[in-house]
Amino acid sequence: MYVYDQVDRNLVNERVAQYRDQVRRFLAGDLSEDEFRPLRLQNGLYMQRYAHMLRVAIPYGLLSATQLRMLASIARRYDRGYGHFTTRQNIQYNWPRLEDSPDILADLASVEMHAIQTSGNCVRNITSDEFAGVAPDEVLDPRPLAEILRQWSTFHPEFAFLPRKFKIAVNGAEEDRAATAFHDIGLYLRRGPDGEVGMRVLVGGGMGRTPVIGPVIRDFLPWQHMNTYVEAILRVYNRYGRRDNLYKARIKILVKALGAEEFACQVEEEWVLTRDGPDTLTDQELARVSAYFAPPDYAARPADDAEFNRHASENAGFARWVGRAINAHRIPGYRAVVLSLKKTGVPPGDATAEQMDLVADWSERFGFGEVRVSHEQNLILPDVRANDLFTLWEEARHAGLATPNLGLLTDIIACPGGDFCSLANAKSIPIAEAIQRRFDDLDFLHDIGELNINISGCMNSCGHHHAGHIGILGVDKDGEEWYQVSVGGADGSQAGRGRSAIGKVIGPSFKADDMPDVISRLVDIYLEQREADERFIDTVARLGVAPFKSGVYGSPLRASTENREGAENREGAAADV
Numbered sequence: 001m002y003v004y005d006q007v008d009r010n011l012v013n014e015r016v017a018q019y020r021d022q023v024r025r026f027l028a029g030d031l032s033e034d035e036f037r038p039l040r041l042q043n044g045l046y047m048q049r050y051a052h053m054l055r056v057a058i059p060y061g062l063l064s065a066t067q068l069r070m071l072a073s074i075a076r077r078y079d080r081g082y083g084h085f086t087t088r089q090n091i092q093y094n095w096p097r098l099e100d101s102p103d104i105l106a107d108l109a110s111v112e113m114h115a116i117q118t119s120g121n122c123v124r125n126i127t128s129d130e131f132a133g134v135a136p137d138e139v140l141d142p143r144p145l146a147e148i149l150r151q152w153s154t155f156h157p158e159f160a161f162l163p164r165k166f167k168i169a170v171n172g173a174e175e176d177r178a179a180t181a182f183h184d185i186g187l188y189l190r191r192g193p194d195g196e197v198g199m200r201v202l203v204g205g206g207m208g209r210t211p212v213i214g215p216v217i218r219d220f221l222p223w224q225h226m227n228t229y230v231e232a233i234l235r236v237y238n239r240y241g242r243r244d245n246l247y248k249a250r251i252k253i254l255v256k257a258l259g260a261e262e263f264a265c266q267v268e269e270e271w272v273l274t275r276d277g278p279d280t281l282t283d284q285e286l287a288r289v290s291a292y293f294a295p296p297d298y299a300a301r302p303a304d305d306a307e308f309n310r311h312a313s314e315n316a317g318f319a320r321w322v323g324r325a326i327n328a329h330r331i332p333g334y335r336a337v338v339l340s341l342k343k344t345g346v347p348p349g350d351a352t353a354e355q356m357d358l359v360a361d362w363s364e365r366f367g368f369g370e371v372r373v374s375h376e377q378n379l380i381l382p383d384v385r386a387n388d389l390f391t392l393w394e395e396a397r398h399a400g401l402a403t404p405n406l407g408l409l410t411d412i413i414a415c416p417g418g419d420f421c422s423l424a425n426a427k428s429i430p431i432a433e434a435i436q437r438r439f440d441d442l443d444f445l446h447d448i449g450e451l452n453i454n455i456s457g458c459m460n461s462c463g464h465h466h467a468g469h470i471g472i473l474g475v476d477k478d479g480e481e482w483y484q485v486s487v488g489g490a491d492g493s494q495a496g497r498g499r500s501a502i503g504k505v506i507g508p509s510f511k512a513d514d515m516p517d518v519i520s521r522l523v524d525i526y527l528e529q530r531e532a533d534e535r536f537i538d539t540v541a542r543l544g545v546a547p548f549k550s551g552v553y554g555s556p557l558r559a560s561t562e563n564r565e566g567a568e569n570r571e572g573a574a575a576d577v
């Protein structure tokens with residue numbers, strides 16, 4: 001993985017010292033709340049419902065064992081013993097004290113981490129495929145290009161005050177595991193007609209109150225032009241983005257207003273000024289950065305491991321976990337393992353300090369000391385030897401990290417919602433838990449098959465509800481919490497057959513107590529209607545939402561569903577975060 005040089009180290013250390021002084025001055029009363037606010041936000045420190053929240057960047061979701069141990073240590077020392085992994089491959093701490101925040105940032109800096117640009121109207125953490133470098137379907141490892149973009153965008157003076165925050169995702173595999181179509185810029189690496197490497201460029205996707213699937217503005221951009229082209233996009237956005245209206249400030253609104261074609265023309269016009277200039281990437285630069293991501297020292301191993309096969313045939317629990325949690329690896333005898341952070345009763349994405357320490361240990365014992373974070377809010381060990389899988393499973397089971405539910409209904413994505421977030425209209429975590437409890441029968445879960453449920457506590461869509469096969473959105477009605485349900489969303493991954501789609505709302509919203517029943521009904525309709533091996537999302541695609549709507553609303557649910565008008569259109573407050 002990328003290792004800081006002296007310049008990087010100075011940069012983060014100087015930032016820590018500067019921030020330490022800012023906190024000191026604020027606590028001494030020399031800086032007002034208004035003066036201090038932008039300073040803390042520039043270092044990832046938000047003010048939330050009950051406490052501060054610190055967001056730490058995990059570039060393209062890649063962590064070393066050392067870094068993960070430090071995240072554990074911070075959770076233990078300065079927080080309540082856990083951290084929350086997010087859909088943007090970051091980690092958030094929900095209870096840090098302002099007084100401790102400079103020390104936390106200093107601890108992070110000691111392991112080459114920081115919270116710079118995790119807030120504010122700048123280029124945020126760049127996300128990517130959690131299986132980068134090991135996936136058999138990879139066209140090109142996205143990490144070197146993501147790292148180049150990270151270096152380019154960090155502290156970029158021209159793009160520090162964009163009209164709104166800016167999210168870039170890079171995907172290097174056949175399957176889109178980075179939800180590129182839902183980002184401000186999605187870069188989808190692929191080969192051109194002569195085998196040359198480049199990328200499809202999507203711009204103006206996003207979720208929020210106006211969900212948009214990003215249109216392709218260039219089908220093939222040779223990789224050498226990545227920086228100058230992204231710069232041209234950002235320049236057009238910086239110049240014409242709607243700074244007058246917070247709700248219309250994202251690039252998706254500009255692209256929609258101009259039309260993708262006109263937007264693309266403006267980008268090309270801007271690009272003429274820098275194209276082939278000094279910022280054009282060279283083979284040498286790509287080689288320099290790629291060297292950090294060179295494959296580890298894989299041992300020659302048999303593709304098929306006898307011991308592994310024996311365990312899988314003798315132990316149904318192990319076989320079930322293998323079926324869900326193990327991904328193919330490009331090197332024979334190795335597997336990529338997904339550790340589920342979706343055990344019933346634990347908020348999706350939460351990991352305790354003990355769990356983080358264990359995962360760090362396993363990454364070293366069974367692999368090469370690397371861990372990944374997925375946008376589904378799970379952790380990944382990318383390089384596990386096949387003959388270690390059984391031992392790993394036994395240990396992971398005891399640690400509560402081997403729930404065999406990956407890709408299934410209880411592998412729920414959820415934002416922190418009303419339990420923590422001050423923007424929330426409704427809680428997310430208890431809804432996730434109630435649904436998980438209703439579907440705690442593993443056989444039934446496996447019979448239902450792949451089904452993503454995504455939950456957001458407000459329109460800001462941090463829980464990706466628009467892209468959920470079933471999406472749940474918290475809405476407010478006269479101070480009460482209601483939930484609007486959509487079906488048919490998909491994030492571009494194979495779980496939705498490679499489609500990106502925005503879920504359709506099926507009707508008026510429900511009370512929290514209704515939600516497990518609503519999900520049960522949707523599942524029943526699917527089970528009645530499905531053909532052969534059809535997944536939930538395919539049944540929705542074939543039949544549309546009508547049967548789901550009538551099945552859910554056809555007869556009264558257990559709890560009350562009256563008086564819902566108005567609740568559906570209430571939008572979550574968007575803040576400057």
Ligand code: HEM
Binds near residue numbers: 048416421461463577
């Ligand atoms: C608790 C503190 C949080 C606050 C205050 C917050 C705030 C926001 C706001 C205001 C937006 C809407 C921005 C816009 O559309 O212009 C947003 C979007 C988003 N946030 Fe959060 N968020 C928080 C936590 C999270 C968490 C925990 C996650 C991941 C689980 C997350 C991931 C996202 C994503 C993926 C989007 C959608 C981006 C898009 O529309 O393209 N956020 N957030």
Ligand code: SF4
Binds near residue numbers: 460461462572
């Ligand atoms: S979706 Fe809304 S409630 Fe959930 S974390 Fe984002 S801003 Fe908060």
